[in-house]
Amino acid sequence: MFVINCPYCGERDQSEFSCGGEAHIVRPKQPTELSDDEWAEYLFMRKNIKGVQFERWNHAHGCRKWFNMVRDTSNDKIHAVYKMGEKPPVI
Amino acid sequence: MNKYRINKTRFVDQTKTVSFTFDGKKYHGFEGDTLASALLSNGIHLIGRSFKYHRPRGIMSCGSEEPNAICQINDNTDLTEPNVRATEIELYEGLKAFSQNCWPSLNFDIGGINNLISPFIPAGFYYKTFMWPKSFWKKIYEPLIRLSAGLGKSPTQPDPDIYDHKHEHCDVLVIGGGISGIISAKIAAKNNLKTILIEDKNILGGSTIYQNNKNFIIDNQKSNEWLMNEISELEKLDNLIIKTRTSLAAFHNYNYLLAKENISDHLPLDKKNGSIRQRLWKIRADKVIVAAGAIERPLIFNNNDRPGIILANSVKKYLDFYGVSTGLNNIIFTNNDSAYETAVSLFEKGISVKIVDIRKKSSSNIVKNAEDLGIKIYWNSTVVNTFGYKKIKSIEIMNLSEDGSNVTGNKHKIQCDCLSISGGWTPMVHMHTQSGGKLDFREIDQVFVPNEKSENHINVGSCNGDFELEEIVKNTNYKVKKFLNINEGGFDKISVLCSKESEKKNIWLLPNTISESKTKSFIDFQNDSTAKDIKLALREGFKSIEHVKRYTTTGMATDQGKLSNMHALGIIADTAGVKMGTLGTTTFRPPFTPLTFGAIVGRSVGKFFDIVRKTSIHEWHVQNNAKFENVGQWKRPWYYPINNENLHEAVQRESKAARDSAGILDASTLGKIDIQGTDASEFLNRVYTNAWSKLGIGKCRYGLMLNEDGMVYDDGVTTRLGENHYLMTTTTGGAANVLSKLEDYLQTEWPELDVYLTSVTDHYSTASICGPNSKKILNKLFPNKDFSDEAFPHMSYQDAIIDKIECRIMRISFTGELSYEINVESKYGKSLWENCIAAGEEYKITPYGTETMHLLRAEKGFIIVGQDTDGTMTPIDLQMDWIVSKKKYDFIGKRSLYRSDTMREDRKQLVGLLTDDPNEILEEGAQIVSELDKKPVEMIGHVTSSYFSPNLNKSIALAVVKGGKKMNGQKLFVPMENKNINVTVSDFIFFDKENKRINA
Missing domain, CATH: 3.50.50.60 (FAD/NAD(P)-binding domain)
Known part of the structure; x- marks a missing residue:
């Protein structure tokens, strides 16, 4: 059970949040021009890293805002949280 | 005086006798005894029989590690508890304990024969022996093994005890009230840190409290006497909470810990009544000091x-x-x-x-x-x-x-x-590893000790591998000071003399x-x-x-x-x-000692098990004998039986009435999302498969929402209330997910769109009136309003006033009948409903529930997302090509509709099924085959919805079948346990194919 520092609300219990998977996967602007393989790459392919991972989180039972989080999956240490649209920090 | 009670101590009050029974026989112990110490004082060692060989077993330890002395406590069917360690349960007046795993009695146990044949039942015996003949397993082996398996008896009645949960925050949590825990807690609390000390026994002191040997001296006192003074000092500290009878169950990351406090387990039966039995503490600690011992x-x-x-x-x-x-x-x-x-x-x-x-x-x-x-x-x-x-x-x-x-x-x-x-000795490294810590192996005395890397927890005392009194005291003082950033520990000048191994x-x-x-x-x-x-x-x-x-x-x-x-x-x-x-070691998983289910669920039992959502009209439904169905957390009227009707009879009557005259449905539970902003139309264009830009103000449109993988996710009617204002409805069960999905796209993919979403599901109540007489009823309710098809056509909405209350009327239909949905603020829902019932009385308006709603829509071939779809159906599979815009450049899921897989022609597709015998009703979920003799049987689809239609006087069903689109008229089979049902693939619109009734 992490304590997550929501960029809008501050520190809250993990039970208020839900994880939305890998971050910084941008929906293609022109999906129709992609091949099946390229579309599948966007749609299905996700990394599952042991180590530092960039993730999307949603303060579902709070401000309902989505934000990004950098977490080390091997020890659950949270390195950074930052708002959507902000540049990812260098870890 | 018991023969084996040879010593007087300050921990057992020998002036206070406590009587208890073991296997029905009465014994005496004293206040302060555990069941184990009381039995031993009576000379009783034999407590139970072992699990496999039924060997006689006795008390082996004095704590939670006890493997043998486990008892059944209490013989009530609701309160009885198996596998209680005699070494942990405190003696109370009236305690009834029983031995386990023996028959007919502890002293003469038939199962003891297993001990004699033990050479023939080695490890893996069951795996190796009960393999064949295969047919023996179900009828002979399994029942036999089940008879002899398991320890103790489960209660057969609901648990009448009260359990509690409590959240707690502190600067320092100390786990374990032995000498190192006491030193740690004192250092922390004396330095103005809010400290909690938990100890699973009823008193503090650990094993040092009875260490009375002259070779173990702290500050010129025997170690037990020194510790006794420290404990009385400790009890005076203000910012220290001491919780005895509290055992740590789990140590999760970010210093989130669960501990179980026994509140009334040790009390005499007459004092337990009404008291909370156990409390689960959910503790978030800034720093954790583990002093769990060895x-x-x-x-x-x-x-x-x-x-x-x-x-x-x-x-x-x-x-x-x-x-x-x-x-x-x-x-x-x-x-x-x-x-x-x-x-x-x-x-x-x-x-x-x-x-x-x-x-x-x-x-x-x-x-x-x-x-x-x-x-x-x-x-x-x-x-x-x-x-x-x-x-x-x-x-x-x-x-x-x-x-x-x-x-x-x-x-x-x-x-x-x-x-x-x-x-x-084995250090108790369970807590350390539960929190994610690793272990090192120490060769000299063959123990695993914590490899400490965390900044937020340390291990002190014997759980850290310090076994000698001097290292325990001095290392604890040093480590805790460093960990908490404290200069003066209070134990810096302490002198410790001890025997060294x-x-x-x-x-x-x-x-x-x-x-x-x-x-x-x-x-x-x-x-x-x-x-x-x-x-x-x-x-x-x-x-x-x-x-x-x-x-x-x-x-x-x-x-x-x-x-x-x-x-x-x-x-x-x-x-x-x-x-x-x-x-390496096996994994140390929580809980450290078994937790009761009661402690885990706390107060969340009975009506507090889950949230129950009721519409504002709920009370009326109850008064009118509705049977309810759970839809998500909502209670929805399922059907309204009259005069002992069963489900089938009530639904047949309701369905007929809705098509013959008028029916009314509480549709308040449908998810409602208010959408505003200058880009609202563009937003809808992107989330629905069909086009929204040209929808006129005051018009309604049905929309289908896909996942990015092209599969149908939700559906509903959305109404344009104003230039930049829409009201979206979703399925009852999908409301929360749809909102969060829409928010996701808005916030992360399209932040440039000016759109605001608000959930208004609970804000409005909806009465849906359908049937050929519905227009007349609306006319009565709203005498000043023109309900002609020209003034108020199908798929449009108008504002209206009823009893000075503003409402929105949508002319939309999920039954195929002429139909109106009236929305009012929730607080007026019940009065609106009662007005509708009163106005409809002369037309015998019939309230109907979800089952009739499902039947009526199935007659029309309207899908229910989640019943006829399962996350693998595209709109094309559902034969709903008409709703997928060809002109729009993009919408969620569009690209996936022409992936090679989604374009396969042999995908499961929605069809209608008619049984050859019109009275035969198919079972929902039943498998469909095309060839009965083929082996293995190839299942080509399954039934998704099935009803007996009173309006068609025959059985109808919706199904998904591989390549079903091209199978109209084809004969298929639905094999059941005792028979094969012959069916024919049909159009999935069974009733009013021309859609005439919508304007009837």
Whole structure:
């Protein structure tokens, strides 16, 4: 059970949040021009890293805002949280 | 006075007698006793029978590690509790305890025959034996095994006790109230940190509280007396919460911990009533100090499981804490110095004691103390056998060879009535590893110790591998100060004198003259697994410790292998010839000791189990005899039986009435999302498959929402209330997910869109009136309004006033009938509903529930997302191509509709099914086949919705069938358990194909 520092609300219990998977996967602007393989790459392919991972989180039972989080999956240490649209920090 | 109560102590009040029963017989103990100490004071060692061989077993320890002395407590069908450790339950007036796993009685147990045939039931016996003939499994083997499996009896009635949860925050949490925990808590609390100290026993002090030997001196006092003063000092501190009878269950990351407090388990029956039984603490601590202590190890030798064989330090606790002697003729069998404290203590109480030590010598003070008293010590010796069926009577010892791998010389028999064993100590690293910490193996005394990397928790005392009193006190003081950034600990100038252990020797499996296959050297006492079983598993090819554990069941009993895991590892390492540190350990999983289900669920039982959502009209439904159905958290009227109608009869009547005259449905539960903003139309274009830009203000449109993978996600009607204002409806169950999905796209993919979403599901109540007479009813309700098709056409909305209350009327239909949905603020929902019922009375308006709604829409072939779809259906599969815009450049899921997989023609597609016998109703979920004789049977689809239609007077069904689009008219089969049902594929619109009734 992490304590997550929501960029809008501050520190809250993990039970208020839900994880939305890998971050910084941008929906293609022109999906129709992609091949099946390229579309599948966007749609299905996700990394599952042991180590530092960039993730999307949603303060579902709070401000309902989505934000990004950098977490080390091997020890659950949270390195950074930052708002959507902000540049990812260098870890 | 009990024969074995030979000592007076301050922990047991011998003026207060407590009576209890064991297996129906009445006994006496005293306030402060545990069930185990009270039984021992009455000379009772035999507590139960072992799981597999039904061997007599007795009390072996004095704490949570107890593998043998587990009892059934209480004989009420609702309060009875199995597998309670006699060593942990505090004695109370009226306690009823029963032995387990024996029949017909503890003293004469038929299952004991398993002990005689034990050579034939080695590890893996069940896996190997009950394999064939295959047909025997279900009827013969399984029922037989189930009869003999399991320990104790479960309660058969609901638990009447109250359980509680509580959240707590603190600066420092100290786990364990032994000497190192007390020092830690005092340092923390004295430095203005909000501190909680939890201890699973009823009083603080750990094992030092009964350490009364002259060789252990702190500040010129015996260690137990020094600690007693420290505890009374501690109790005066303001910012320290001391929680006794509270055991740590789990240590999660970010210092989130669960602890269970026993509140009334120890109270007499008449005082328990109405009290909370247990409380689960959910603690978030800034810093955690683990001072969990260590568990004494047994020794592994032949027949090491007899009643009367007890861990040496437990023998000392029974003597010096409870005042109970575990025997009057004691032998101590040890590989280390700590057991000598027990020996000296027994000797001082006048109890006969001898020592068998596997070491060749030891020159420490405590050993010298024992030698000076004249206690007989058999050096370099080991026990090779024990005798006595229900209680130990004697042992045989032999000398060890030079390297300790063999025995030499003659057997020597010694009489005894108690054998105290000590194989050294195992630090309780459970908490450390639960929190994610790793372990190091320390060769010198063969223990796993914490490898400390965390900034937010430390381990102190013997759970950190510090076993000598001086290192415990000094290291704890030093570590805690550093951890909490404190300069002055208060224990900096303390003087500690203690006996120091210089000789250490560890033999995991002690040698014997007879071959291993003929010995019973128990490792896991509760699960009856022996050294022989572990070696067998290794011979059979199991290498990983996790596999050996599961194959032999070592460490898998209710004690979770607290006494057995290290020996299993040691024997595996020795046998395989590898270093123990390289083997790793099995995983230490929470809870540390078993938790009751009650403590886990707390108050969330009965009506508090889950949130119940009711519409504002709910009360009317109840008064009108509605049967309810759970849809998500909502209670929805399912059907309204009249005069003992069953579901079928009520639904037939309701369905007929809705099409013949008028029906009314509470549609308040549909999800409603208010959408505003200058880009609202563009937003809808992107989330729905069809086009929205040209929808006029005041018009409604049905929309289908896909996932990015092209599969149908949700559907509903959305109304344009204004230029930049829409009201979206979703399915009842999908509302929350749809909102969060829409928010996701808005916030992350399209932040440039000016759109705001608000959930208004609970804000409006909806009465949906349908049927040929619905227009007349609306006219009565709203006499000033023009309901002509020209003024108020299908798929449009208008504002209206009823009883001065504003409402929105949507002319939309989910039944195919002329239909209106009236929305008002929720607080007026019930009065609106009652007005509708009153206005409809002359047309026999019939309230109908979800079942009729489903039937009516199925007649029309309208899908229900989640019933006719399952996350693998595209709109094309559903034959809803008409709703997928070809012109729009993009919408969620569009690209996926022409992936090679979604374009396959043999995908499951929505069809109608008609049974050849019109009275035969198919079962929803039933499989569909095209060829009955083909083997294996190829299942080409399944039934998704099925009803008997009163309006068509025949059975109808919706189904998904591979390539179903092209199968119209084809004969298929639905094989059931006893028969095959013949069906024909049909159009899935069964009723009013021309859609005439919508404007009837």
